[in-house]
Amino acid sequence: MIKYTYKSLGKCLLVLLAFTFITSCSKFLDEQPSTSIDANYVYNTEDGLKSGVVSLYKYNRDRYDKSQEDFLAAHMMASRSDLAFNRSGYLGLMGRYERGVSPIEYSATLLSDSFWRHYYRLSTKSTEIINAAEDLDDIEDDVRNTIIAEAKFFRAEAYFWLYRMFNNIYVNTESVTVDNAFDIINSNSSPEEILSLINSDLQFAIDHLEYTGTFGRVTKGTAKHVKAKVAMWEGNWAEAKNQAESLINEGPYSLVSKTSDVFKGNMDHSEQLFVIQFEENVLGGGSRNFLNANMGVKYWLAPDSESRAEYGGRGYSRLLPNNYLLDLLAEDPDDDRDNNTYFITKYYYSSGPNIGQEIDLYQPITDLDNPSDTYKQYYERTHPACLKFAQEDNDPTTYFQISNVMIYRLAETYLIAAEANMRLGGDGLSYINAVRERAGAAPISTLDEQAILDERARELAFEGHRWFTLKRMGQVVINNQIRNYAGDGEYFPANLGAKDPRTNWQDHYINFPIPQRDLDLLGDSYPQNIGY
Template identity: 45%
Template sequence: MKKEFMHIGRSACWLLPLLFFVTSCQEFLEDELLSETSVDYLYSTPEGLEDAVVGLYALNRAYIESGAGNNDHRALIMQAKSDLTLGRAGEIALYARLGWGRDLTTGGQGGYSHYWRNYYRVVDRANAIIAAAETVAFEDSDLDRKNQILGEARTMRANAYFTLYRMFNNIFITTEPTSPENAFDVPQDKSSPEEIFALINADLDFAINNLEWTTPDFGRWTQASARHLKAKVAMWQSDWTEAIAQSDAVINEGSYSLLSNTGDVFAGDLNHSETLFAIQFEDGVIGGGTRNQIHFNLVANYLEIPGVVRSSENGGRGASLLVPNNYLVDLLAEDPNDTRDDGTYMISRYRYNDPATLPPGVQIGDTIDIYDRDSEDPNNFRQYYKTLNPGVLKFQQRDADPNEANTIKNIMVYRLAETYLISAEAHMRQGNTDTALERLNAIRTRAGAAPVNEINQEVILDERARELFFEGQRWFTLKRMGVLVEYIMDHAGNDNLQSIARERITPIQQNIFIPEAEIQLLGPNYPQNEGY
């Protein structure tokens, strides 16, 4: 993302909470904003609307950088709730074990409110931009400029509503921005799935028709990312034909391609041919976002072992709070040539690197193997999960000080590898087996794994686990396919440590409850999700 793009975001986006939260004090509402960036400017000029769109990107990342809780655990809630994790310690482990957020009697409601509020803020500001764009005077020659503004704002709104619906189910949609006139009008009922998908699809159709395939400003929505999102929406509607049309369009257009080396996919700033949409946290650039501790949660605390100091090669600094479980580790280990667990997506081995504290009998560079996950000694396997468990490298800032818990790293949201897997599943469900295998094997071949010669839902889910683990997609995919409860019961945690989620999962948890703090702000008869 260009420096100009990010700088404008910092100057404009501080207004967003003020614009969203309207108080009952009319005098306050009429106060003049003491800033060069006024509401009149943002919503009455083309330049202001462009700045307001940039503010949407800052607001979209707020769930990570604002109020994310101790160790930024709230940014990882949806990853934690899947079947691929071991919640070893800390607040995030409570979500993974379904101790928090299981129902209205347990803790952790604030984490769900964090998502509800953030995405409705995104919706509200997108609504304001969309409404204002229809009244702002654009020159006839600036029609493309107007449609660019609308395309990005409508994609952001579609993405926010799609996320809210998949999490909370009983959501309400509105296209009206908050104003003094409607600030106290509260929703009385949920919107129907038909209404929700109609708005999401209309927004994405507009974006597809008006956004370019690529952008010089890395981090913005494009036609490709809008098509990818529409393919995901189509999968939720079981519209395999539409999913194929959108995913194959992205694959075949030519602007995007899978990287040849899995080690490059999450390297650097993610500005490469596989990235479709990423959240910006660029280091050293004005407006680039704040540091976070996401990576710190996901790598083992190997520093406790003599003969080791923290290093980028060993994954940097970690606390082993939320790590891959044995089910995921074993999926990746099935093919010894699969590179995704060879220090690219996952670090599987930690090595001695400190001559000053090196134990007798080992050398610098040797793999550390002093603990065993399958040991019958609880002290032994517990130390393994704390100090040697494989870790996730998808959020690592590789040029950071390895002793730092707080780092800056752009975060992948959507990428072409998932587009291939969407296409593979949609073709499979349409009976196009050859194309389905071609798409899936493109992912496996890139990773050095042997191609498969048969495909079904389990094969799709296994490959999605290997390729997309900890990217925030797994829980939603299991829910969409109707196997969330089954997979949590079979795989969550490890057999010998923190498998309690297998007993706690129930069918009602396929929809996250609306937090009490949020439903109290809705109409008196607004429906909570069934079973809560």
């Protein structure tokens, strides 16, 4: 049975009042004067519903715009993987499984604000728009269906995030009213109910959205891609193959020709399926943030060096590619994904007697019996770093930048098609090799689960998909990958013991804890995840 969402009367009213502050990027809509917007306008007029849909993009972006703990919410999933070394900060605590593993500590508040409440807020607002649009009389059917399709996409994505993270969730298709605002949820929805609603919403979006649209808005292609991801989660390889191949062969998309172009500029190109827009000095455009700074290093602290835009600007050395990922990228010397495209691996003096030469003051540990005495500075100042969140025209004098964020792209669709074909006993080599050859890497001749994992690592690292991929493949896979490869293990001795994600990982961490403050709002019998 699909459940009501829990809300106090005050929260119910806030749902209505929130729409009086509808904002967007400049291309999304013609602004309405705030004095003319109220709940009646939003829910009972065509223009109001269109504005309500635009507000969903803002709410969706909130997780990336949230400044808590240096914008931790944007990168927490990337930090929890077998590909990352988490050097410092609260992001490091979460990524090393020192925090975010209890329903009652401060980290549970971060999980609540940034994920549990964030996605339930988004799903609730989406449901309000869906139901209002279905009830509105004075509207053309094609307009109604487009409004509902975008809202259903966001509801599906919200529940897909919640289900993958928290497992024991409930889903709801009823609008919040004075009559049901105090209803208590006593049990979670079944996986069948959850996935049925997600798939139904995504199919509606596929049926009623076009492949082409305004940059930054979801399209038929976005919905087909996410439906393929849901099918992979279900183990429905035939559906995943169908959606992925349909998107690749029938949609107006293509891989861009060079890896250096994937994250270039505003990313409005043939490979993008959904990009969250940030634009400075525009109403609703988002704010400067720390997303890129968490990924970069402090190379500019080396003598005779300075902060440079081509190195991603100023970084803070928090979330770094680990040796496992760097070794995967280095397997093929012609693979250019670590050649100042997805990752930067070398930094150069900008002044002094060694100008133009590689900074060589700091060395990693290569001999455990004779460790470098500068390895800590190496991790902080000249370690390879991710460039996927760097602003092309950034201000190199500040940590705070503003640039668009790639959410879904066709390269992942190709890798889904490759894996789905493999799982069905078919040949997925053409899909995985298309991605490899774009990067300059030699094609592979055999395909198995490890090859899929390795290629997803090289292509999609730090884009927020990895932890979910490991969980989807099962407890054995995620245990093996985290316990053997997360962090840098013995190559960063200060990371051993309490700071080592390999030893901190526990089987039940495969599900996040439901924050206790949210569990307290549910019925007494509502289940916490096992192990917490």
